[in-house]
Amino acid sequence: MGRNSKYLFYIAVLLLVAIFVGFVVYDINRPEVTRKSSETSYIEGFYLKSNLDNGSFYKINASKAYLFFENETVTFDNCSFYYEDQVKIVKGNGERCLFKKDKYVTIEKGLEGFYNSIEFKGGKDSHFFYDLGKYEGLVDGGVFARDGDNSIRSEKMRFNKNDIFVEFSGKVEVVYAK
Numbered sequence: 005m006g007r008n009s010k011y012l013f014y015i016a017v018l019l020l021v022a023i024f025v026g027f028v029v030y031d032i033n034r035p036e037v038t039r040k041s042s043e044t045s046y047i048e049g050f051y052l053k054s055n056l057d058n059g060s061f062y063k064i065n066a067s068k069a070y071l072f073f074e075n076e077t078v079t080f081d082n083c084s085f086y087y088e089d090q091v092k093i094v095k096g097n098g099e100r101c102l103f104k105k106d107k108y109v110t111i112e113k114g115l116e117g118f119y120n121s122i123e124f125k126g127g128k129d130s131h132f133f134y135d136l137g138k139y140e141g142l143v144d145g146g147v148f149a150r151d152g153d154n155s156i157r158s159e160k161m162r163f164n165k166n167d168i169f170v171e172f173s174g175k176v177e178v179v180y181a182k
Contacts, residue, residue: 046070050080054106060089062136064103078103085109085117087134092165094119094141096132108135115143119163122170124149139165147172153181 050069055061066080083101087094096117102110110133111117115126119141126132127146134141143161149172150156159174 044070044072056089056106056136058089060087062087062109064101064109066101076104078105083111085111085134087136089165092120092139094134094165096134098126098132106136108133108137110134119170122149122151124161155179 047069048067050064050066053061053063063086064080064083066083068081070079072078080101080103082099084097085095085101094117096109096111096115098111098115099113100111110131112131115124115130115132117124117132124143125148126143127148130143130145130147132141132143141161141163144159146157146159147161148155148157149161149170156172156176156178158172158176160172162171162173163169
């Protein structure tokens with residue numbers, strides 16, 4: 005009986021050490037939330053991945069995230085947005101983003117991205133809006149799009165994951181490869 009209690013003592017000590025190490029590692033990997041006021045906090049080095057229906061998901065990375073509790077939105081500095089399902093892929097990068105969980109994301113300033121094989125780049129005053137419920141995207145304020153050697157410049161570009169086409173509107177200029 006004395007030998008068994010010695011083993012039980014060692015096992016208990018090992019369990020306590022394992023629990024302590026688990027808490028320390030968890031605390032190191034957890035992002036630090038800095039509270040600016042009762043309505044706003046920010047997180048440095050933000051990453052979010054959310055799974056939606058039918059295997060689709062979206063990811064958001066940002067250097068800094070500002071959380072606004074009152075209206076349940078988040079703004080980001082230096083952000084990237086990525087959406088994927090079985091058929092479509094949407095990606096956008098920019099200096100500023102606005103996000104409402106499972107509702108929408110907007111990207112402004114330095115806008116670059118792609119929709120399947122179409123690369124796009126926004127103009128100086130452009131912004132990108134993607135509705136996560138309707139799966140609809142809009143680039144407004146000037147956009148340059150390229151698919152292979154073909155390119156289009158327009159004021160707006162609209163797409164929906166359920167459609168097989170991309171719509172360009174406003175002043176549209178198309179250049180086809182020879």
